[in-house]
Amino acid sequence: MSRIPLPSLKRLxxxxxxxxxxxxxxxxxxxxxxxxxxxxxxxxxxxxxMAFTGIVGKPKVGYDVGALIKAIRDFIGWNxxxxxxxxxxGSLGTALMRYEGFAKRNLNIVAAFDKDQNRNSDGRSSTxxxxxxxxxxxxxxxxxxxxxxxxxxxxxxxxxxxxxxxGIRAIWNFSSAEIQVPPHVVVRREDLSEGLAVLCVQLHxxxxxxxxx
Amino acid sequence: MSRIPLPSLKRLxxxxxxxxxxxxxxxxxxxxxxxxxxxxxxxxxxxxxMAFTGIVGKPKVGYDVGALIKAIRDFIGWNxxxxxxxxxxGSLGTALMRYEGFAKRNLNIVAAFDKDQNRNSDGRSSTxxxxxxxxxxxxxxxxxxxxxxxxxxxxxxxxxxxxxxxGIRAIWNFSSAEIQVPPHVVVRREDLSEGLAVLCVQLHxxxxxxxxx
Numbered sequence: 001m002s003r004i005p006l007p008s009l010k011r012l013x014x015x016x017x018x019x020x021x022x023x024x025x026x027x028x029x030x031x032x033x034x035x036x037x038x039x040x041x042x043x044x045x046x047x048x049x050m051a052f053t054g055i056v057g058k059p060k061v062g063y064d065v066g067a068l069i070k071a072i073r074d075f076i077g078w079n080x081x082x083x084x085x086x087x088x089x090g091s092l093g094t095a096l097m098r099y100e101g102f103a104k105r106n107l108n109i110v111a112a113f114d115k116d117q118n119r120n121s122d123g124r125s126s127t128x129x130x131x132x133x134x135x136x137x138x139x140x141x142x143x144x145x146x147x148x149x150x151x152x153x154x155x156x157x158x159x160x161x162x163x164x165x166x167g168i169r170a171i172w173n174f175s176s177a178e179i180q181v182p183p184h185v186v187v188r189r190e191d192l193s194e195g196l197a198v199l200c201v202q203l204h205x206x207x208x209x210x211x212x213x
Numbered sequence: 214m215s216r217i218p219l220p221s222l223k224r225l226x227x228x229x230x231x232x233x234x235x236x237x238x239x240x241x242x243x244x245x246x247x248x249x250x251x252x253x254x255x256x257x258x259x260x261x262x263m264a265f266t267g268i269v270g271k272p273k274v275g276y277d278v279g280a281l282i283k284a285i286r287d288f289i290g291w292n293x294x295x296x297x298x299x300x301x302x303g304s305l306g307t308a309l310m311r312y313e314g315f316a317k318r319n320l321n322i323v324a325a326f327d328k329d330q331n332r333n334s335d336g337r338s339s340t341x342x343x344x345x346x347x348x349x350x351x352x353x354x355x356x357x358x359x360x361x362x363x364x365x366x367x368x369x370x371x372x373x374x375x376x377x378x379x380g381i382r383a384i385w386n387f388s389s390a391e392i393q394v395p396p397h398v399v400v401r402r403e404d405l406s407e408g409l410a411v412l413c414v415q416l417h418x419x420x421x422x423x424x425x426x
Contacts, residue, residue, distance in 0.1 A: 009414055013406040017366070017389045039391055077413045095308025096405075101389065105406055145416065153230075170416040172408065176230045176314065178252055184423075186415040188408050193226040193318055195385065195403050200290045201222055202399040203358065203383040210397070 008049045012072050013105075014039060015049070019069050031062035081106045083142045085168075087159050088151035089114040089129045092174060096148060097127040110142050115155075136166055145169040153177035221262045225285050226318075227252055228262070232282050244275035294319045296355045298381075300372050301364035302327040302342045305387060309361060310340040323355050328368075349379055358382040366390035 018038045022030055032046040039046075047057065050068065053075040057063040073079045086093055089112045096102070097109055112129045119129050130138065138144070147168045151159050156177035163171060170186045173179055181187055231251045235243055245259040252259075260270065263281065266288040270276040286292045299306055302325045309315070310322055325342045332342050343351065351357070360381045364372050369390035376384060383399045386392055394400055 003418065004414070006411065009411055010407045013404060013410050014391070016406075018391070021366075075414075076410045077417050078410075082413065091308050091311035091313075095304050098304035099405065100304075101406055102409070105409055107409060146412070153234075169419065170412050172412055178227070178231070184419065186412065186419055188412040188415070190405070190408050191226060192312065192403070193229075193314055194223045195401050196315070196318055196320060197226045197289045197291075198219065198222055199359070199383050199385055199399065199401040200295065201217070201288075202401070204290050205216065206382065206397065206399055 004052045008052060011039075011041075011045075011049055012053070012076060015046070016069065016072050019065055019072075023065050023069065027065055029062045030065050030068075032057060034062070076105075078105045081108050082146055083108050083110045083144050084146035084148055085110060085135065085139060085144050086112040086127070086148040086150060087114075087132075087135075087163070088112075088149065088155075088175075089116075089119040090150060090152075093148075093150035096150060096174070107146070109148065110144065111138050113138075135162070139166045139168065146172065148172045148174065149179075150174045217265045221265060224252075224254075224258075224262055225266070225289060228259070229282065229285050232278055232285075236278050236282065240278055242275045243278050243281075245270060247275070289318075291318045294321050295359055296321050296323045296357050297359035297361055298323060298348065298352060298357050299325040299340070299361040299363060300327075300345075300348075300376070301325075301362065301368075301388075302329075302332040303363060303365075306361075306363035309363060309387070320359070322361065323357065324351050326351075348375070352379045352381065359385065361385045361387065362392075363387045 015035060018035055019030065032043040032050070035046050036043040050057070050063070053071040055063065055068050055071040070079070084107055086097060086109050093112060097112055102109065109127050112127050113132050113135050114129055115132055145168060147163045147170070149156060149159065149171055153175050156173070156175040156179050160171060160179045160181060164181055164185055168185065171179070171181065172188050172190060174190045176191060176193070179187060228248060231248055232243065245256040245263070248259050249256040263270070263276070266284040268276065268281050268284040283292070297320055299310060299322050306325060310325055315322065322340050325340050326345050326348050327342055328345055358381060360376045360383070362369060362372065362384055366389050369386070369388040369392050373384060373392045373394060377394055377398055381398065384392065384394065385401050385403060387403045389404060389406070392400060
């Protein structure tokens with residue numbers, strides 16, 4: 001099995017953004033150098049990453065923009081609709097329900113669930129909010145494999161165990177809690193405080209560099 | 214200048230979460246092995262990372278939980294309040310204004326700004342939403358160095374240029390656009406579609422492994 005390295009995989013959505021932007025301006029072909037310039041990367045990097053999706057550019061012509069967009073989406077699985085549930089309809093959960101970027105990538109949040117019965121849909125999102133009791137029926141009915149976890153950290157493991165029991169295969173964990181899952185389930189942590197820490201330290205390092213001058 | 218490697222830096226907020234959780238249960242000292250178990254990491258990794266913050270554990274006793282929390286927060290700069298502005302009060306921007314995790318890390322979103330005058334504060338967040346015209350005055354008054362960018366991709370570069378002109382030093386870019394800044398400004402991209410891509414591909418690879426069995 002030829003697995004794509006994580007840094008290459010993380011760059012694919014960035015390429016997709018750039019390619020879609022070029023496409024919207026009517027560009028049909030694009031060189032690795034053009035993409036590289038846009039993203040402040042090296043052209044060789046672009047070529048290597050693109051090769052994982054099975055697409056090779058033509059010398060002196062470049063890549064066919066439409067074909068490359070399709071290949072990247074196929075590779076990630078974004079040409080198929082992925083139904084998902086969201087657990088925890090607090091402020092972060094509600095924002096994710098409304099986030100337009102997911103629809104573009106064919107992630108369809110079928111329903112949200114919350115312990116608090118008063119957290120109904122607020123009209124700004126078309127996603128219904130149900131009590132937790134309805135979770136098993138919805139997961140079964142829509143054959144859902146993906147769950148987005150936006151519950152408070154103290155509830156994260158209990159909800160995770162429930163999701164695993166219902167056959168969920170992939171958990172996108174936005175709670176700050178560390179969760180344990182069996183080997184047949186994948187977890188992806190998303191923690192905003194990571195990004196904030198990097199930004200704070202880089203700002204601080206920049207200040208130090210300045211002061212030394 | 215001894216810079217901390219990015220993967221180590223990104224782990225610090227995770228350590229902080231674990232340590233704060235232990236502290237809330239009344240634990241005073243903790244070993245690298247305890248932390249490692251909680252996070253599915255190796256103890257040697259924990260010790261190396263912690264050394265960047267200047268804290269070394271005592272053999273057979275471990276780390277003082279309170280001192281370690283303080284050292285990590287000091288290292289990242291989270292014991293000082295960082296005032297910030299947020300540009301673009303759409304659904305993602307509003308969610309970030311309400312996100313309680315930022316207050317815990319002393320990030321204080323002083324005000325949000327939006328082109329659309331109708332996007333006022335909705336009462337669920339204490340952060341005021343002002344028209345863009347007030348941005349220069351607020352940045353100057355509060356000596357703001359950090360900006361959170363949640364505008365549509367097409368507006369990202371124009372707003373960035375304006376922020377740089379006002380003296381903003383760190384931009385946390387949640388728009389999917391790539392932005393260009395001068396060398397004295399740091400940028401951190403935050404793109405949810407990256408995490409989604411990783412989750413989708415890992416789920417797919419898991420399915421393939423299963424089918425081959």
